[in-house]
Amino acid sequence: MSGVPALLGVHHVAIITADYARSKRFYTEVLGLRVVAETWRAERESWKLDLAGPGGIAIELFSFPAPPLRPGRPHSAEACGLRHLAFAVADVAAAKAALEAAGVVVEPIRVDELTQRRFTFFFDPDALPLELYET
Numbered sequence: 001m002s003g004v005p006a007l008l009g010v011h012h013v014a015i016i017t018a019d020y021a022r023s024k025r026f027y028t029e030v031l032g033l034r035v036v037a038e039t040w041r042a043e044r045e046s047w048k049l050d051l052a053g054p055g056g057i058a059i060e061l062f063s064f065p066a067p068p069l070r071p072g073r074p075h076s077a078e079a080c081g082l083r084h085l086a087f088a089v090a091d092v093a094a095a096k097a098a099l100e101a102a103g104v105v106v107e108p109i110r111v112d113e114l115t116q117r118r119f120t121f122f123f124d125p126d127a128l129p130l131e132l133y134e135t
Contacts, residue, residue, distance in 0.1 A: 012058035013085055020047050020063035022125045027051055030102045031055045031087075033059060055088070069126075072073060084121065086131035092118045106132075 001089040009017055017023035027033045040047055074096040089095040098107045107121040114129075118134040 012060050016061040016062045016064060016067050018126050020065060023061055024049055026125050027061060030104060084129035084131050087132045088135045089132050092120055092132050092134040096120055
């Protein structure tokens, strides 16, 4: 690419949530991400929660007054835009069981036809599709 420096990696993933407290609990208590910073932005009537997870993953959770809902579940009717966020796990069955024990509905485990790796999907409180992918 002419004149454009090489990408170094993904810096963060930003998620807008309909219910900040519910999503904060889900990402911190259920998924185990660590709170780095929590900021109230009065001018935007918005919380910003910086989270850190394994492997350097950084997720920003935002709250805004009355955000529009996500149009639908991407893998049931494929649509343009971000399809899902995938988390790498060593044992997809164990991770699925832990999520289910926390009350999260998780789809059946499937096998990727190209890599032969096991994976499954679940959803955050705002129906954002999340994937567990066995490494």
